[in-house]
Amino acid sequence: MSATEGTPAGRLTRQEVAHVAMLARLHLDDEELDRFTGQLAVILDHAADVAALDLDGVPPTSHALSLANVLRADEPRPGLDRDEVLAGAPDVEDHRFRVPRILGEAP
Amino acid sequence: MSGVPGHDGWELVVGLEVHCELKTATKLFCGCPNSFGDEPNTNVCPVCLGLPGSLPVLNQRAVELAMAIGTALHCDIRPSTFHRKNYFYPDMPKDYQISQYDEPINADGWLELPDGARVGIVRAHLEEDTGKTTHAGASGRIHGADYSLVDYNRSGVPLVEIVSAPDLRSPAQARSYAAELRAILVATGASDGKMEEGSMRVDANVSVRRAGSSELGTRCEIKNLNSLRSLAHAVEHEAQRQVEVLESGGVVRQETRHWDEDRGATVTLRSKEEAEDYRYFLEPDLVPVVPDDGWRSAVAEALPPMPAARRRKLGALFGDEPVEPGGARSDQVATVVDLGLDELVEAAVAEGVPAALALARTANEAATDADAARRLPLVSYVALLRMEATGELTATQVKTVLADLLRDGGGDPAELARERGFEALSSEAVAAMVADAIAAHPDEWGRYRSGEDKLTGFFTGAVMKASRGQADGKAVAAELARRRAEP
Ligand SMILES: [Zn+2]
Secondary structure: OHHHOOOOOOOOOHHHHHHHHHHOOOOOOHHHHHHHHHHHHHHHHHHHHHHHOOOOOOOOOOOOOOOOOOEEOOOOOOOOOHHHHHHOOOOEEOOEEEEEOOOOOOO | OOOEOOEOOEEEEEEEEEEEEOOOOEOOOOOOEOOOOOOOOOOOOOOOOOOOOOOOOEEHHHHHHHHHHHHHOOOEEOOEOOEEEEOOOOOOOOOEEEEOOOOOOEEEEEEEOOOOOEEEEEEEEEEEOOOEEEEEEOOOOOOOEEEEEEEHHHOOOEEEEEEEOOOEOOHHHHHHHHHHHHHHHHHHOOOOOOOOOOOEEEEEEEEEEEOOOOOOOOOEEEEEEOOHHHHHHHHHHHHHHHHHHHHOOOOOOOEEEEEEOOOOEEEEEEEOOOOOOOOOEEOOOOOOEOOOHHHHHHHHHOOOOOHHHHHHHHHHOOOOOOOOOOOHHHHHHHHHHHOOOHHHHHHHHHOOOOHHHHHHHHHHHHHHHHHHHHHOOHHHHHHHHHHHHOOOOOHHHHHHHHHHHHHHOOOOHHHHHHHOOOOOOOHHHHHHHHHHHHHHOHHHHHHHHOOOOOHHHHHHHHHHHHOOOOOOHHHHHHHHHHHHHOO
16 A cells, blocks of 8 residues: 555655545644544554464455345335435536536546 | 558557446446436435435346356456445545446456457456536536536446457557447347447547557547547547657657547546546445356356357358458448347348348348337248349339338238239330330440440339339349340
8 A cells, every 4th residue: 555655664654644635635734634644653553563464375355244245136216306305405407416617527 | 450540650559448337227236217318316316326324235137237248258257346436526426436446347358359359358347327417608518617517317327347458459440349349238238339328438548659569658548439430530530649749759648638529639638647546445335246156157148149159140141152351241241230130131041032132131221220120020021032032022112112011010011012013024014114225225225235234234224214113123134135145
């Protein structure tokens, strides 16, 4: 993971936390950046402890539950009433959600 | 065929990413109807609106259609997981798209083009579609829009994204790949293949390199390719643009470009320099999909014959005469397979209709209303083509009766021909009309007699006109030949 690269000791940097916060559209002030950098570093240290174990032959876990193939039949059922749905929208035009102008294209 | 048109010494490298909407009854993770063209925001629920507390449940049919696509593309069908791809854009109300990331359901396959070339398939994975945004304001485009309107009916519709290897080497080959893939997707029953309605969407990764080089050049991704024609045009124009940049000492920047159909050019959409960081992580609300051998073979056994096999089968009707790739007959075979009219041709040939005639009537006339043609009782169709094969009806008459059959959804072609007043002209009547035509055009007749064979068409046309299409072209040609042979 890129979050543990970049410093000799592999410690999380303040800049990396700022970058991740930007990606998540979180506005953190200086004090928060310091606090979260420390907290996140502890979590990553714990992951590093696990990574340091000899895990050859242990398959990666993709889910906390040991379940697979939880599926639903392809049968339609009615959704929500449109007026009810649009009542929760900040703004509506032509039965569509009206949102501010978007800068840039969808990824 | 390969290379950059108009620029010797350069090689074109193209890979395609195709998004295919699956023809399920419901969305990928909720029971909302998967239906195109409904009133906006009528097929929505807490799951596909991303409301707090809602949980996704995977659609079994979508998984099976994805497996069918993987099987048809000779992929390994593997245990797979779902990830969240995080980004902020109003077409995705959860602020993430659920997609498959490092463990796709299908990987490492191939597709064979009609010319025999094999194109690698890197992966074909499941993901959900986004809502549909409409940009309001002066231009209708994003830039300059005042605001956007969002309809979430499409949000959560199941997609399979099929990523090819960069194995395509010309605009024509890129087009051929997309056409073949579309035919396969339609044949599996996974998709209706309608590019114009957006149920199949194609993005092209294009780069160029000096001929003989094995390194890949910097690539650009082209979006907004709404037809096979625009795909071929866009790839050609983009390749030429890149060659011109490089030949003038410039550098191709890795970026996403938009194909502008009206201007016939690609324009920059966004630069990839701001490295994409979607913070993918495992979707905690979904468990892995692990198909066992039994499930895999059930999907494989249910798979109908694929277009390549069906084309071979039709080609085999011609026996020793090969169907040349790229020729008129091969186009007719492709049309028949595309439209699912194979059975009409096969049934007619089985009843003694010459293969060329059966193929031509099916690809040219029956194809004009393929939906009706697929429903036509085979016995009616075969009886009609037999009437042409035996000379009972002329080609023109057969086309008219076929239009009646398609309109009525079947019927007795002999009866319809009688109603139309179509009766084969007697040989005396044909001889008389040929004699009239000769008398009316003595100069042409002299030239025809002295060996100008191309005038056969002139005289045949004159007789056809006089008989209002009721004369049999073969009978006319035979009478002309008989008259010429007279001393
Ligand atoms: Zn829904």
